[in-house]
Amino acid sequence: MARLLRFAELRFPLDPAATFGREGPLVLEIGFGDGRFLVTLARAHPEWNLLGVEAAGASVVRALRRLCREGIEPVRLFKGMAGFVLRNLVPPRALARVYVNFPDPWPKSRHAERRLLQVPFFRLLSTRLADGGALFLTTDHPDYFAFALEEGRRSGLFEVQTLPPPPEVLTTKYAEKWKKRGRRFYHAVFTKVAEAREVFPPLRKEDGMPHAILEGPLPEIRDFEKMVHAFPGGHAIFLERTHRYPEGYYFLVRVEEPELELIQELLLELRPSTHGLYAGLKRFGDPLVTPGVRHAVGFLVDWLAAQGLRVQKRSY
DSSP states (O other), rough: OEEEGGGGGGSOOHHHHHTTOOOOOEEEEOOTTSSSHHHHHHHHHHHOEEEEEEEEEEHHHHHHHHHHHOOOEEEEEEEEOOOIIIIIISTTTTTEEEEEEEEOOOSSGGGGGSSSHHHHHHHHHHEEEEEEEEEEESSSSSSHHHHHHHHHHHHHHHHEEOOOOOOGGGGSHHHHHHTTTTOEEEEEEEEEEEEOOOOOOOOOOOOOEEEEEEEEEEOOOOOOOOOEEEEETEEOOOOOOOOSSSOOOEEEEEEEGGEEEEEEEEEEEEEEEEEEEEEEEOOOOOOOOOOOHHHHHHHHHHHHHHHTTTEEEEEE
């Protein structure tokens, strides 16, 4: 049965045979939307192990419901960014194919740097595709299509062919939408012919919970305004503070690490413990401990020290 991959159960990188419970070609869809195309692929190629990545939480929920309702397996879904999946979850030369259907074209010139299919992406992809593996792109946006073709060729790692889009990609949600509006579709196949020399090591997964033990009475935090902490490689945004039952506080924090293509919303907490006041990451929502998370905890501890608490021990 299709299921959602969670940080707590992941290995970096994945062992595909263990993850899917069988051997088989590993195929990735980037931006699977409501899961229609994954259903199409699974029915047409039951021998494939399908991995899908999608940034929008609502789409992940809809796709998971669709796959489970239709009894589709084996499919694994991941909520996050494509670059994170390629770098950390996919082993070197493990992918047979990658599908990118109707990606966000980011049409404004000031947003062009956010486009997925750029030279750095192609360089990373070349190390994760098997020899002769390919990326299949379908889009309705001519400018983005031309941009992707140029970037793929400029990487020097892919042979690029422009072809008519295969019928199965025209059954996706956006294809149906654009067909009704009479839009034209563009399709290209990027076949790996060489591999980047860079090494793209995955993150080192850490299990310890970053925290500190502080001394002093629990402070009364009446007024709390959003705080932004910049650190090398990203930002930690402290969005809000809430009371913790029966005593203590939760802090909702958004940690953005663009270099890792990772955004997490997580809870930090301040609460009494047997050794003093515990300030640190709460094991809720399946957090992934990263350098940015450690920086967020450190910033919170320093902020609490400025409120009059004394730091006894730092573990982050």
